[in-house]
Amino acid sequence: EAGVTQFPSHSVIEKGQTVTLRCDPISGHDNLYWYRRVMGKEIKFLLHFVKESKQDESGMPNNRFLAERTGGTYSTLKVQPAELEDSGVYFCASSQEEKGGADTQYFGPGTRLTVL
Amino acid sequence: AQKVTQAQTEISVVEKEDVTLDCVYETRDTTYYLFWYKQPPSGELVFLIRRNSFDEQNEISGRYSWNFQKSTSSFNFTITASQVVDSAVYFCALNTYNTDKLIFGTGTRLQVFP
Known part of the structure; x- marks a missing residue:
């Protein structure tokens, strides 16, 4: 069974540009999470x-960040326009049950974003 | 408020030494879950263990063991006879029945030297 995958693994962009990160969760996992370090x-x-609904977006730093999960499968996280403080590693995780608090979240390898 | 504290920023040991990574948590919820994840140099977060608040039994898995003590709000992780491959950043995390998001500690970087 394939794990959580993320693309790209690295992205270097200039301040003001747009970047889109993608996450493919484990097949069959309804819950999908984004984290950042x-x-x-x-x-x-x-x-x-x-699935395709945002359950909790309390951690989104500002309206420059837009996350979507069309069809309840993969998810994208767009940063537009990127700022220097957005640099970091963006992790995606997925878990199986609808009430995610009781279940283990499995993480992808992360996308390292560098904003110059 | 929920919080996880990993006071040890970095630990260095020599191979075959035992090492304990500390984790202290805070939550007002009575039902909660504790996790340890390992982040090797390759970058991915690898799940190691999950414990729920009703199960205080210690757990052993090979060279790894976990000591969960509600009285001190601690969930410590011990590696016995450490190996170079154990070198990684280890994160302790918490979530509760009422929230799905994981609250992470700042991580402990473990370096095991040959």
Whole structure:
């Protein structure tokens, strides 16, 4: 069974540009999460999808970030326009059951975003 | 508020030494879940263990063991006879029945030298 995959693995862009990150969850997992680790700090929650619906987006830093999960399969996270402080590693995770709090989240390898 | 504290930023040991990584958590919820993840140099987060708040039994898996103590709000992780391949950043995390998001500690970087 394939794990969570993320694309690209690395992205280097200039301030003001747009970047789109993609996450493919484990097949059959209804829950999909985005997290971010900035500057060696703790990994912080961004948002949670249940199928195609946003269950919790309390961690999204501002309206420059837009997440979608069309059809309840893969998800994209767009940053537009990117700022220097957006640099970090963006992780995606998925879990199986609808009530995700009781289940293990499996993580992808992350996308390292560098904004110059 | 929920919080996870990993006070040890970095630990260095020599191969075959035992090492314990500390994790202290805070939550007001009575039902919660604790996790450990490993992040090797390749970058991915690898799930190691999940414990729920009703199960205080310690767990052993090979060279790995976990000590969950509600009285001290701790969920410590011990590696016995460490190996170079154990070198990684280890994260402790918490979520509760009422929220699905994981709250992570800042991680402990473990370096095992040959």
